Amino acid sequence: MTIAISTKGLTKDYGSGRGLFDLDLDVEEGEVFGYLGPNGAGKSTTIRLLMGMIHPTRGSASVFGLDCLRQAVEIKKDVGYIPGELPQFGGLRGKEIIAYMAGLRGGVDEKVVREICERFQLNLGQRFREYSRGTKQKLAIVLGFMHQPRLLMLDEPTGGLDPLNQQEFYKMCREAKDRGATIFLSSHILSEVEHISDRVGIIRSGRLIRTATLHELHDIRVHEVEIEFAGKPPVDAIRAAAGVDHIEVNGSTLRCTVHGTFAALMRAIDGSEVVNLSSHEPSLEEVFLTYYREEPVPASLPSVAAPRR
Amino acid sequence: MLRITWRLQRGGLIAMTAFGIFYGLIQASAYKSAAGTTPAQQAAFGHQMEVLGQSLIYLLPKPVGLDNISGFLQWRVYGVLPLLFGIWVVISGAGASRGDEERGLLDEWVSAGVSPIRYLVARVAGFFVAAAIAVVATSAAIDAGAISAGTALDLQAVTEVSIALLAVVIASYAIVVVIGQLTASRSATIGVSSGVLLVMFFINSLGRSIDSLHQTAQFVSPFYYYDRSNPLTSGGSFDAVGTVGLFVFAAVLFAVAAWFMQRRDLGSSLIHRRSREAPLAQAPAHNPLLRLPVLSALYEQRLGLLAWIIGTSLGAAYMASLGRQLVDLSKSATAFRAYLTIAGHGDPYVALTGFFWFGIFQLLLAAYAIAQVARWASDDNEGRLEMVLSAPVSRTRVVIERAATLVIGTSLVVGFSSLSFYYGAHASNINVQAGDLFQASLAAIPFGVSFAAVGALLASRVPRQTVIVLATLVFASYIITQLGPLLKWPDWVMRLSLLSLYGNPLSNGIDWTGLWILIAVCVGGFGLGAVLLQRRDVGA
Numbered sequence: 095m096t097i098a099i100s101t102k103g104l105t106k107d108y109g110s111g112r113g114l115f116d117l118d119l120d121v122e123e124g125e126v127f128g129y130l131g132p133n134g135a136g137k138s139t140t141i142r143l144l145m146g147m148i149h150p151t152r153g154s155a156s157v158f159g160l161d162c163l164r165q166a167v168e169i170k171k172d173v174g175y176i177p178g179e180l181p182q183f184g185g186l187r188g189k190e191i192i193a194y195m196a197g198l199r200g201g202v203d204e205k206v207v208r209e210i211c212e213r214f215q216l217n218l219g220q221r222f223r224e225y226s227r228g229t230k231q232k233l234a235i236v237l238g239f240m241h242q243p244r245l246l247m248l249d250e251p252t253g254g255l256d257p258l259n260q261q262e263f264y265k266m267c268r269e270a271k272d273r274g275a276t277i278f279l280s281s282h283i284l285s286e287v288e289h290i291s292d293r294v295g296i297i298r299s300g301r302l303i304r305t306a307t308l309h310e311l312h313d314i315r316v317h318e319v320e321i322e323f324a325g326k327p328p329v330d331a332i333r334a335a336a337g338v339d340h341i342e343v344n345g346s347t348l349r350c351t352v353h354g355t356f357a358a359l360m361r362a363i364d365g366s367e368v369v370n371l372s373s374h375e376p377s378l379e380e381v382f383l384t385y386y387r388e389e390p391v392p393a394s395l396p397s398v399a400a401p402r403r
Numbered sequence: 404m405l406r407i408t409w410r411l412q413r414g415g416l417i418a419m420t421a422f423g424i425f426y427g428l429i430q431a432s433a434y435k436s437a438a439g440t441t442p443a444q445q446a447a448f449g450h451q452m453e454v455l456g457q458s459l460i461y462l463l464p465k466p467v468g469l470d471n472i473s474g475f476l477q478w479r480v481y482g483v484l485p486l487l488f489g490i491w492v493v494i495s496g497a498g499a500s501r502g503d504e505e506r507g508l509l510d511e512w513v514s515a516g517v518s519p520i521r522y523l524v525a526r527v528a529g530f531f532v533a534a535a536i537a538v539v540a541t542s543a544a545i546d547a548g549a550i551s552a553g554t555a556l557d558l559q560a561v562t563e564v565s566i567a568l569l570a571v572v573i574a575s576y577a578i579v580v581v582i583g584q585l586t587a588s589r590s591a592t593i594g595v596s597s598g599v600l601l602v603m604f605f606i607n608s609l610g611r612s613i614d615s616l617h618q619t620a621q622f623v624s625p626f627y628y629y630d631r632s633n634p635l636t637s638g639g640s641f642d643a644v645g646t647v648g649l650f651v652f653a654a655v656l657f658a659v660a661a662w663f664m665q666r667r668d669l670g671s672s673l674i675h676r677r678s679r680e681a682p683l684a685q686a687p688a689h690n691p692l693l694r695l696p697v698l699s700a701l702y703e704q705r706l707g708l709l710a711w712i713i714g715t716s717l718g719a720a721y722m723a724s725l726g727r728q729l730v731d732l733s734k735s736a737t738a739f740r741a742y743l744t745i746a747g748h749g750d751p752y753v754a755l756t757g758f759f760w761f762g763i764f765q766l767l768l769a770a771y772a773i774a775q776v777a778r779w780a781s782d783d784n785e786g787r788l789e790m791v792l793s794a795p796v797s798r799t800r801v802v803i804e805r806a807a808t809l810v811i812g813t814s815l816v817v818g819f820s821s822l823s824f825y826y827g828a829h830a831s832n833i834n835v836q837a838g839d840l841f842q843a844s845l846a847a848i849p850f851g852v853s854f855a856a857v858g859a860l861l862a863s864r865v866p867r868q869t870v871i872v873l874a875t876l877v878f879a880s881y882i883i884t885q886l887g888p889l890l891k892w893p894d895w896v897m898r899l900s901l902l903s904l905y906g907n908p909l910s911n912g913i914d915w916t917g918l919w920i921l922i923a924v925c926v927g928g929f930g931l932g933a934v935l936l937q938r939r940d941v942g943a
Contacts (some may be wrong), residue, residue: 147789148940167795175793181786186703193687194703197694198794204686211685219684223588237790 096158098123098245098276099144103153106139114139115300117153121278121293123244126271128287129280131297137280138178140297141249144278145175157245171199174243176234176251178280188218188225188233195237202241210236213262227254239266246270246277252286264289317352318374319359324367331362338362404517408529411503412495416533418871419491422878423541426487430480431548433886434472440553446470452478461608461725462486468636472554476545477635481564484541485571485629488534489600492575495533497592499526500583500660504670519664523580527657530576538569560634563641570649571629575600577656578625584663587672625649696800700808704778711774711816715767716823719760723827723835726756749910752833757909760824761843765902768851769877771816775809776858776873780866789942802859802933806852806925813851817844835909843908849921850905856928863935876901 099121106113114136121127131137142148144155146166155162157169183191196202211218214232225233231254238246246267252260267277267290281287287294288308295305321327327348332338335358342349352359352373438448449470456466456478463482468474503509503522512522542565549556579596586592607624610616620627628649633639667673692702701708730752782788791801821844828835857876861869883892883900897903904921906914 142940142942145793147792147942149938166792167797170793170795173793177786177789177793179786181790183787187681187684187688189684189686189688190690190693193690193693194699195790195794196687197696197699198791198796200795202687207687208685216685217681217683218686219681221681224681 096123097121098125099127099155099157099278101140101144101153101155104140104143104155105151105153106136106143106148107151111299113151113300114143114297117302119295119302119305121276123158123276124271124274125293126267126277126279126291128291128294129278129297130282130284130287130294131280132282135282135297136300137282137297138249139300141178141247141278141280145170145173145247172244174238174241174246176238176246176248178249178253180230180234183222185221185223187221188216191222191233192218192236192240196240199241206242207236207240210239210266213266214259228256228259231255232259235263235266239270242270242273242275244275246275246279248277248279250281251279252281252283260286316375317356318349319352320347320349320370320372320374321363321368322347322370323363324369328363328366332359335359335362404512404521404525405528408499408522408525409532411498411526412529412533415491415495416537419488419533420537420540422487423484423537424544427480427541427545428548429882429886431472431476431545432551434475434549435552436891438472438475442470445472449475460611461605461721463608464630464633465611468633468638471637472549472552473556473560474636474639476549476556477564477633477639480545481568481635484568485575485626486604488537488568488572489575489604491537492572493579493593493597493600495530496576496579496596497583497589499523499530500580501586501589501592505589509669513669519669520661523657523661523664527576527580531573534572534576535569538565538572542568556635560641563634564632567629567632567634567641567646567649570646570653571625574625574649574653574656577653577660578603580660581656581663584660584667584673625652696804697807697811700804701811704812707774708812708815711771711812712819715764715816715820718763718767719820719824720827722760722763723756723824723833724831726759726828726833727752727831730755750834753828753835753839754907754910756828756833757835757843758907761847761905761907761909764820764847765850765905766877766881768813768816768847769854769880769902771813772809772851772854772858773870773873773877775805775812775855776862777870779805779859779862780869783862783866783942786942792941798936799933802863802929802936805859806856806929809855810848810852813848813855817847817851821847839909842913846905846908846913846918846921849918849925850901853901853904853921853924853928856925856932858928859932860928860935863932864939 097120101117101119104117105115117140129137143150144157144162146162149163158172160169162169192207216229216232235251252263255263271277279287279291291308293305293307294311296303323346327343327346329343332348332350333341337352337354338350338359340351438445452469453466456463464478466478469478509522513519542561546556546561578599582596582599583592586595603624604626606616607620607626607630610620628645631642631645634641663673692698821840825835825837825840858869858873861872880900880902883897884902887897904917906917
């Protein structure tokens with residue numbers, strides 16, 4: 095597999111702890127990489143560094159083996175970009191903006207533009223200032239996809255889109271992936287990256303704290319278990335069981351968390367009379383929220399790499 | 404609420420007050436150097452100024468009573484202050500009536516329980532206080548300058564002229580705020596209200612020499628009532644009724660603006676065109692101009708460029724048509740020879756008419772350059788530059804295209820206005836030589852581009868501060884050319900002004916040293932701008 099995006103110690107230090115720090119990341123060609131993090135975590139900074147818009151304080155970044163700063167023009171022949179903040183085109187009509195950008199870029203197939211506009215029911219006859227927030231976003235999608243690029247840099251691309259159009263957008267991303275395109279998608283919404291990503295990176299306070307496949311992320315889920323016993327709970331046996339943590343006892347009721355399989359817990363309670371047992375699996379969203387928070391990652395997620403802060 | 408609106412115009416207040424103090428102080432303190440110290444010298448200077456002032460009657464009040472510092476300041480400083488304050492009035496008024504809405508601030512306040520009327524009242528009150536401070540500071544600086552020149556101004560007269568100035572500023576502000584209710588954006592408010600105020604200003608100023616316009620000015624121009632007060636001039640008076648009338652006029656307009664604001668939707672204009680359904684289009688525009696470098700930028704700004712071409716062409720024709728009359732008027736004065744020396748040699752009609760026109764045209768070209776540079780700065784601030792750079796386009800190419808667009812735009816403005824000047828002059832029997840005019844016009848292009856080159860340099864480094872720094876450069880250049888000869892500043896100081904580098908090529912031929920410096924500024928500015936743009940973060 096060829097590497098599409100590679101960064102080594104990539105840092106953009108804005109001071110006061112803001113920016114992006116020591117990013118080491120490889121994204122393979124044809125991969126859809128979801129870049130997750132809360133607002134201000136450094137997602138847009140990463141994308142703008144990769145686009146050569148801003149200069150790194152230290153470290154390096156390359157796209158398709160080309161340096162993001164020195165060979166920015168070459169790189170952009172193969173890149174489609176949807177910025178996090180939409181530019182203002184004032185009184186220009188949608189079709190004029192497309193023609194202008196197509197003129198700058200070259201190699202834009204009018205059929206592709208038509209097809210995307212039809213899918214999103216976008217009227218290019220209107221002036222940009224008359225567009226709603228969502229319609230402006232649709233225009234940005236056209237600008238990003240119209241030349242069928244090898245790499246798509248998408249900075250929170252579904253902002254302002256209604257659910258139907260969001261679904262259409264995910265479909266377009268999947269089609270781009272099938273075509274062989276690489277997608278780098280930043281978002282703060284897990285369900286968005288869950289739809290299309292092969293792999294996910296979680297960024298918090300400017301530092302990448304975890305990269306994993308979606309499958310791996312599912313594995314780190316922790317079950318919250320509540321067991322009501324007929325008699326006294328076998329606390330010592332449960333405490334000794336592998337993967338069991340956060341044990342709380344209240345009379346005959348015991349609460350704990352279980353990471354991985356239930357086998358060890360089941361062996362520990364074997365022989366005790368269980369009146370009731372319930373297990374709650376936190377959603378992936380809740381798992382991510384744990385990462386998003388500024389507090390240290392709780393011990394209930396032992397196998398997940400701790401944040402490098 | 405008042406505190407918030409006050410904070411919103413703090414920057415404008417500081418800039419205007421600083422400008423007013425500087426302008427007032429310089430003009431007043433320079434009087435002694437220019438006019439001499441004895442009453443006889445000052446009377447001779449006043450007489451000379453009265454003759455020269457006839458040529459500026461389209462801009463300044465009638466030049467009377469200029470034989471002392473008091474009358475000179477009434478004419479030279481207070482005559483032009485409404486126009487200078489007008490720039491602030493338009494920017495602040497457009498911000499109050501539309502800018503806050505565009506930024507979503509008004510929505511926030513209204514959702515917090517502030518009524519639109521209360522907001523407008525707070526905005527108007529805030530501006531009134533700010534304008535009063537700026538006017539008082541400017542007048543105090545003028546008086547301090549006069550004292551440094553050896554004559555204290557009459558306090559009552561200074562107070563009266565300050566009140567009259569405040570009245571016309573507030574009336575102008577009220578006009579802008581009403582226009583803001585009828586337009587849909589801040590930029591439209593700035594455009595329309597600048598046009599309306601300029602028309603009102605010129606109806607009054609042209610009415611000084613054209614009787615039919617004099618009648619019209621009484622009904623449509625607040626500047627007419629400001630003109631009626633000249634308390635600093637010997638034998639002059641303060642028109643209390645006219646001044647109070649301006650305040651009443653402003654109050655009525657504010658009430659109208661409040662009524663309009665209550666009737667319209669937030670974010671919309673009161674005049675609401677039924678929006679037409681745009682014809683469905685799902686393909687890029689086929690206009691070839693949009694796909695070609697440089698031409699796409701010219702196409703995008705075609706309406707603005709057309710307005711510049713028409714405006715400067717009309718101005719050129721008007722100045723050319725006035726030329727013979729102005730020169731004949733000046734001929735009777737003993738000061739004529741000295742004046743002609745400044746204007747250049749050769750046919751006095753050609754020299755003086757060209758001197759008048761190219762003097763104004765230089766400022767217009769500088770303003771055109773600033774408008775273009777403001778566009779570049781906003782390209783960055785509004786994300787368009789980032790979008791352009793997301794295509795395979797180098798930063799150097801961006802700078803080169805900007806320079807090329809500007810050279811073509813400037814050439815069109817210069818070309819059409821020079822044609823207009825040529826035909827206007829010949830219609831007035833002024834024998835302007837086509838070759839000389841071509842030479843002067845050609846030299847005007849690097850002059851206009853040089854300002855933009857400095858702007859390119861600034862926009863590459865500090866896009867948010869570019870316009871204000873460039874405007875300061877133009878102002879400093881203007882002050883050097885205005886005060887340098889009066890205060891007998893050395894030649895190297897005069898050369899610091901881009902305005903003086905242009906010289907007077909229509910009658911004196913091209914100042915090659917100046918031209919090469921201008922060309923060096925153009926090449927250096929854009930070249931360095933390209934290097935700096937390469938090194939800085941975009942949209943950060």
